[in-house]
Amino acid sequence: MKGLLRLGPTGAALAGFLLAALIALQLHGQNRARQEEIRHRQRLLATLTPELERLERYEAIERAIRDALYRDALLPALPRDVPVPEQRETKRLPAAGGWRGLQMELGWPRIATRHALEAISYCTTNPAAWRLAHLQIEALETAGNCRLQLTLERVEASVEE
């Protein structure tokens, strides 16, 4: 360094330049480390994308359910042709995330296949607040008759909310 300074202003400037270059090199190393950190954060954020999409879907469903609940919270009324189910059971599922599942199981040990298909069709499409969670249809030996079990499901806000 003393040798450089002996060269006068150019030497001093050269010393300054070398110092600046060293600092720049040091900063460059830090920059590379920062860039690596940024890439790591970006990867972490990218891994969260499916969860975010899932949450957004969930919130959209929540909004839709709330609307449907207020509009049509009654139990689904089956078409008039369909006989009244012989088995009817309502279950309340454990509450989670401010919602509680409500299941209604309908059973016909013997029903005309025509009426069974009508009931299935109705439950699949019509009741807005309800969804068909399970369906089981089994042909009986008597032609044109079958055994039918339907499980309808809806959710309601849990009391804790």
Added chain:
Amino acid sequence: MPADLQSPPNRLPRRAWIGIDTTPSPPVAVAAWRRFGRVCLAPVPLERLAQQRPDGARCAAAVSMESVFTERLEPPARTRAQAERLAAGMLDLRLPLPVEQCAVTWVPADAHRRSTALIAYAIDRNVLESRLAAADGRVDAERLVPAAHALWRWMTAHEPAADDATLQLLLHADTRNGTLLAGCGGHLRSSLTVPAGDLAAVGRSLQVFATRWNLPSSRLLLCGETADTALIEALRATPAFARTEIRLAADARTCLAAALADEALAAERAGADEGNLRAALGAHPAARRRAARVQARCAAVLLSAGLVLAGTQFARLRQLRRTLARLDGQLTQTVARLAGGPLPVSGAAAIELARRELDTRLNPEVEAFGEPQLAAHLPDLLSTVALRHMTLSSLTVDDRRIELGGMAGSEADLSVLREAARRARLAPAIESEPTSSGRLRFSGTLMRQEALP
């Protein structure tokens, strides 16, 4: 090749060099500068010279040759630097005084630098200093060049040697004495100072050179204050010049000044003190100022480059820090959104915790509402079953799969059923076995593709 003299410009270009010939009375000054790669020359009135270059910056003056030793040296060297090192010792042997006591300048003997032969111009330092002191009151020129060097260079540029068999002579004649330069093939061989008007001495020198170098023909160029047609006639009347071609240089009076300016311009481009005897006495103040300016400029450029380098990296570091902070904020925000509130941990642990929190707080029944119902595919599947005359004995549908069993006419009917399932993005797994009636009993599962392991 130098251009002819132009009319004097109103303002001298800043980078112009001015050659000053002090032998005539009054002295003559000529400026030389480059414009678009071409050399321009113009006479400079003395009053303007005093106004514009009072300190002698970018001025070149001649050192008359009566006190200058001119030696041609051919050291056995490969490079110019090596030649100069060797030539110093050779010169010391030839000079009548120690070389350390002289101001010496080295000039390549070959203008095209094809050989390492050098011409040394040496002058006693005391004599040079006394001449500088004697010039008190006049412009203190930045360059002091041996007149022989400038004049010979000027002549070879104006009249390149046609062959090596012609003796080339140049006589610069002024009122006090004459400088006679002799050479051949463009190489200066000898420089003599002859008394003014002593034409016999010039003639004797011509005969000596022609005999020594065995040159059959000769050419003489005249320049200087007293070079005129009368001098030409007088020379032609001398028997020694009977077979010599004698010519008068154009602008003979300003020839030395123009030669000095042109030489200084060329030396500046070469970037050396070549031909400058003053360099041996220390740099001229103007040259020192110029060198200091160059140094300062270099220092500024170096410092700026360093600052720009470090500044760029620092700015980049700041930008990266901001980006990192933004990403950290985004990550914290996302994690908090997934978890439904701020978390006590950060980084990868926070992400894991947020995922678990999300699984806990999302109601599976609510999520199930968002998934497409398998029952929606039933009409298509049942249509296929009806068209192929298959009968179903059981059908079970839940959120993940459709299980079905029944009778089919042939394996082709089951293939159609499988294809219909694939179109509905369901993975079919159907097994069949023949019955005694000739039909096939089948049972299987159509699984939602997303639910496959």
